[in-house]
Amino acid sequence: MNKAEKETLLRRTAPSRQKQAQEYLQGRSPGTMQRYAPDAHADPEQGWVEDEDTVRRLVEMPTAAPDFRIFWDNAYCVHDLYDETDKLANIFDLARAAGTEDRVVAFASTSKITFPGAGVSAIACSESSMKYICKRFSVMIISYDKMNQLRHVRFLKNKEGVLAHMAKHRRRLVPCFDAVKTAFKNNLIPCGDIAHWTDPKGGYFISLYVMPGCAKRVAGLCKDAGLTLTGAGSAYPYHKDPEDSHLRIAPTYPSLDEVETASELLCICVRLAVAEKLLADKAD
Numbered sequence: 001m002n003k004a005e006k007e008t009l010l011r012r013t014a015p016s017r018q019k020q021a022q023e024y025l026q027g028r029s030p031g032t033m034q035r036y037a038p039d040a041h042a043d044p045e046q047g048w049v050e051d052e053d054t055v056r057r058l059v060e061m062p063t064a065a066p067d068f069r070i071f072w073d074n075a076y077c078v079h080d081l082y083d084e085t086d087k088l089a090n091i092f093d094l095a096r097a098a099g100t101e102d103r104v105v106a107f108a109s110t111s112k113i114t115f116p117g118a119g120v121s122a123i124a125c126s127e128s129s130m131k132y133i134c135k136r137f138s139v140m141i142i143s144y145d146k147m148n149q150l151r152h153v154r155f156l157k158n159k160e161g162v163l164a165h166m167a168k169h170r171r172r173l174v175p176c177f178d179a180v181k182t183a184f185k186n187n188l189i190p191c192g193d194i195a196h197w198t199d200p201k202g203g204y205f206i207s208l209y210v211m212p213g214c215a216k217r218v219a220g221l222c223k224d225a226g227l228t229l230t231g232a233g234s235a236y237p238y239h240k241d242p243e244d245s246h247l248r249i250a251p252t253y254p255s256l257d258e259v260e261t262a263s264e265l266l267c268i269c270v271r272l273a274v275a276e277k278l279l280a281d282k283a284d
Helices: 003-011 015-025 052-060 091-098 127-137 146-156 159-187 215-224 256-283
Strands: 041-043 047-049 070-073 104-109 121-124 195-197 206-210 246-249
Touching: 052 091, 091 104, 146 159, 159 195, 159 206, 159 256, 206 256, 215 246, 215 256
Parallel strands: 070 104
Antiparallel strands: 104 121, 195 206, 206 246
């Protein structure tokens, strides 16, 4: 892989995986993955991909501390946008098979299912880990919001109820996601290699990668025109995107008409910011 290919791959790698991707491209897998996931690879379109073997290595790997824990954040476990989606290995099945069930503590919430700030959080873990957690919670929490829990139980009822509710989300969200991607395709691709974006199968965001050095300017132009974006680089630690390239697009809250208008405006701002940078570079 030549320098240009590496730079392209890094630009297209998920923000939270930039450090790991750089280490990978230097010939070594990141952190604990170096020994236990040597075949992990950065997907040029969607970021970092970990297959079942990687998950298995995590639950099977020897650890220095007997109480080593994996905090498995599964915030988007039912947030599929399409019928065909990626299947994540069940870490608990693999942990039980490896005899390390106590190692995994998984988290989820209904905050992205019902109402943000009013969701019911959930922890999944082994029986012994649950006893340990509940013992500490007993001195931290006076009481839970039982009325809110009851509301969720009566509204969602069961797994089938959750999936039926998420199907309504899909009917609302898919047209908005498609509108953003259509605007990008029609307005940015004809301009050449000035931007690229992810095509997510689930979740609530699209990652837009503009020409390096332009993301903050794009966000500023949008704000001047009346469109507020999530801050440039917000998906990076401390909001510091070394390439000033990434914008996280959330086409979930506005109406479809608003998403279509905002997407067209965003594309105009991307083209303007890139044109300004190219002219400035040429002048230098």
